[in-house]
Amino acid sequence: xxxxxxxKNYRRPDARGHFGPYGGRFVPETLMSALFExxxxxxxxRNDSQFQAEWKRVLTDYAGRPSPLxxxxxxxxxxxxxxxxxxxxxxxxxxxxxxxxLGQVLLALRMGKKRIIxxxxxxxxxxxxxxxxxxxxxxxxxxMGEEDVHxxxxxxxxxxxxxxxxxxxxxxxxxxxxxxxxTLRDWVTNVRTTFYVVGSVVGPHPYPMMVRDFQSIIGKExxxxxxxxxxxxxxxxxxxVGGGSNAIGLFYPFLKTKVAMIGVEAAGLGLSxxxxxxxxxxxxxxxxxxxxxxxxxxxxxxxxxPHSISAGLDYxxxxxxxxxxxxxxxxxxxxxxxxxxxxxxxxLSQTEGIIxxxxxxxxxxxxxxxxxxxxxxxxxxGLSGRGDKDMGIIQEHLKL
Amino acid sequence: xxxxxxxxxxxxxxxxxxxxxxxxxxxxxxxxxxGLADSGADMVELGIPFSDPLAxxxxxxxxxxxxxxxxxxxxxxxxxxxKTRAKIDIPLLLMGYYNPLFVYGLDKxxxxxSNAGVDGLIVPDLPMEEGAELSKTCRRQNLxxxxxxxxxxxxxxISKIASASSxxxxxxxxxxxxGERKNMSAELKDFLLxxxxxxxxxxxxxxxISTPEQARQVAPHADGVAVGSALIKMFLExxxxxxxxxxxxxxxxxxxxxxxxxx
Numbered sequence: 001x002x003x004x005x006x007x008k009n010y011r012r013p014d015a016r017g018h019f020g021p022y023g024g025r026f027v028p029e030t031l032m033s034a035l036f037e038x039x040x041x042x043x044x045x046r047n048d049s050q051f052q053a054e055w056k057r058v059l060t061d062y063a064g065r066p067s068p069l070x071x072x073x074x075x076x077x078x079x080x081x082x083x084x085x086x087x088x089x090x091x092x093x094x095x096x097x098x099x100x101x102l103g104q105v106l107l108a109l110r111m112g113k114k115r116i117i118x119x120x121x122x123x124x125x126x127x128x129x130x131x132x133x134x135x136x137x138x139x140x141x142x143x144m145g146e147e148d149v150h151x152x153x154x155x156x157x158x159x160x161x162x163x164x165x166x167x168x169x170x171x172x173x174x175x176x177x178x179x180x181x182x183t184l185r186d187w188v189t190n191v192r193t194t195f196y197v198v199g200s201v202v203g204p205h206p207y208p209m210m211v212r213d214f215q216s217i218i219g220k221e222x223x224x225x226x227x228x229x230x231x232x233x234x235x236x237x238x239x240x241v242g243g244g245s246n247a248i249g250l251f252y253p254f255l256k257t258k259v260a261m262i263g264v265e266a267a268g269l270g271l272s273x274x275x276x277x278x279x280x281x282x283x284x285x286x287x288x289x290x291x292x293x294x295x296x297x298x299x300x301x302x303x304x305x306p307h308s309i310s311a312g313l314d315y316x317x318x319x320x321x322x323x324x325x326x327x328x329x330x331x332x333x334x335x336x337x338x339x340x341x342x343x344x345x346x347x348l349s350q351t352e353g354i355i356x357x358x359x360x361x362x363x364x365x366x367x368x369x370x371x372x373x374x375x376x377x378x379x380x381x382g383l384s385g386r387g388d389k390d391m392g393i394i395q396e397h398l399k400l
Numbered sequence: 401x402x403x404x405x406x407x408x409x410x411x412x413x414x415x416x417x418x419x420x421x422x423x424x425x426x427x428x429x430x431x432x433x434x435g436l437a438d439s440g441a442d443m444v445e446l447g448i449p450f451s452d453p454l455a456x457x458x459x460x461x462x463x464x465x466x467x468x469x470x471x472x473x474x475x476x477x478x479x480x481x482x483k484t485r486a487k488i489d490i491p492l493l494l495m496g497y498y499n500p501l502f503v504y505g506l507d508k509x510x511x512x513x514s515n516a517g518v519d520g521l522i523v524p525d526l527p528m529e530e531g532a533e534l535s536k537t538c539r540r541q542n543l544x545x546x547x548x549x550x551x552x553x554x555x556x557x558i559s560k561i562a563s564a565s566s567x568x569x570x571x572x573x574x575x576x577x578x579g580e581r582k583n584m585s586a587e588l589k590d591f592l593l594x595x596x597x598x599x600x601x602x603x604x605x606x607x608x609i610s611t612p613e614q615a616r617q618v619a620p621h622a623d624g625v626a627v628g629s630a631l632i633k634m635f636l637e638x639x640x641x642x643x644x645x646x647x648x649x650x651x652x653x654x655x656x657x658x659x660x661x662x663x
Contacts, residue, residue: 024529025527025529025530026498026525027454027527028455028524028548029548029552029553030550030552030575031552032553033553033554177452181452185454185455185457189575189576285502286502287497287502297499297503299503300474300500300503300504301501301503301504302450303451303499
């Protein structure tokens with residue numbers, strides 16, 4: 001039943017930001033002093049009870065935490081195992097992204113930075129950043145691939161309403177990868193005045209560690225909520241993985257336990273095609289966007305354009321900690337297709353009345369596909385966001 | 401002693417043009433380098449095209465994209481370098497992002513680089529903290545590994561980077577990506593003085609330098625200047641590649657003159 005053993009004394013990354021052979025800082029020298037400054041400030045903030053208290057306060061009063069751990073009774077009956085949903089879709093702005101953005105923006109304020117830049121794929125991170133910048137009166141610029149600007153137009157409009165400037169990126173594949181390149185170029189140019197709010201557990205150290213810490217609230221709550229009710233830990237955790245912040249947020253507080261964990265990537269049109277975003281399943285180690293991690297690339301080290309029906313998973317890289325957890329065998333990574341994700345999307349909508357985002361719909365697709373594996377078990381599923389943003393795509397694919 | 405170390409012995413300021421390998425066409429790269437060398441280039445950087453060149457502005461990005469579309473890969477670049485080397489003796493450097501090198505295998509990459517007659521490497525997304533392995537491999541092949549110093553680099557770090565760089569360092573003139581700029585940064589002189597105070601090794605200045613006048617301004621404060629986007633732009637704008645090459649050679653000749661006080 002349980003496929004993985006606990007990792008004792010798990011303490012990662014090391015002092016230089018490495019998770020085993022992954023992570024690190026592979027950036028232009030211009031950014032190095034900003035990264036050192038951020039690392040120092042974050043180390044102080046992490047141990048500063050006032051900072052932590054303020055972050056917890058806004059998580060509660062503004063974001064709406066704790067998010068419920070919901071027992072999905074009808075879905076459980078259909079699936080043949082006990083399914084619990086960690087409801088990040090109920091947070092303000094509709095996804096887990098707000099946890100991290102509130103943390104990073106509080107840090108930016110502490111550091112006196114008034115100009116905030118961010119990148120976004122599906123728009124959820126951009127929306128969270130625009131929202132929190134509006135709350136604190138900060139200038140906000142969001143880079144977004146031109147293709148994503150079209151497929152996530154509702155979120156673009158919301159960001160603009162909130163006062164953010166959305167910059168469409170026309171280079172490369174015109175998706176999240178290129179939006180991150182442009183944000184890094186902006187940061188290199190304006191590094192003295194600007195704080196880059198990174199949207200996932202990717203990028204140079206300390207970002208993968210810092211974003212993980214901010215998102216770990218998901219797993220901490222889930223652990224205590226489940227334990228209070230069941231007086232034990234769950235058997236499995238399952239979450240979708242693009243960059244991997246929602247998944248690591250759920251997994252991290254359980255890494256030293258024996259709970260089995262599964263990360264679900266996007267297999268797009270199929271793993272036998274080159275139209276997928278299954279980085280850990282089909283990629284190999286490389287360096288992109290400031291860290292070493294698994295990467296979708298060709299034989300000469302050029303980054304391959306990814307594909308997923310979900311803009312949030314449409315990324316050729318993945319957080320370096322996931323690469324480490326894959327190699328160590330602590331977490332299992334699988335991939336499901338666009339088609340299976342759509343099945344998962346309909347399943348949750350119609351059994352529980354909860355319309356998920358297309359990202360977590362991949363993880364539901366996997367639960368449907370591999371349901372026998374979980375027979376008789378308790379599974380916590382990270383429902384990372386709600387599906388409103390994806391209605392345009394859904395309408396294109398599903399005729400009712 | 402490799403060609404780069406020998407060059408600095410001459411006490412001359414270096415004009416270092418940048419050429420994207422395989423742009424505008426694969427077989428034209430050696431012609432460009434020969435032309436620039438004849439016009440006064442002291443070293444040439446051959447840029448390895450990469451799909452995600454995050455330290456580059458739109459001009460060099462565009463040239464990389466074209467080179468990749470036309471199939472320029474590392475094996476081709478080694479062939480271009482070898483062909484180039486057959487006719488000239490000035491130092492050649494490869495400038496490229498870390499991933500293609502890492503995927504090729506650092507050991508094999510350095511061997512092939514050295515065998516192709518290249519003398520040094522510049523890797524814009526490799527700070528010294530991550531460069532230990534490449535640095536060791538470069539030393540085995542007698543290749544210079546040139547680290548970057550930025551205007552945001554704190555003083556004590558400037559000394560460390562300069563000492564980790566093999567034969568010279570590369571100072572980034574602005575906080576920003578590659579590309580032409582109309583005005584030189586007011587802080588540039590102070591930055592270069594600060595570098596000069598902290599190292600006895602030579603350093604060149606790049607990013608944003610595109611005119612003979614800018615080369616003249618920088619000359620007293622540095623050991624050389626690099627020029628890239630201004631040359632690449634000529635090949636993007638001009639359909640006839642021979643005309644573009646003539647224009648590029650003319651700019652290089654003027655900048656070389658400015659740098660060494662004859663322009």
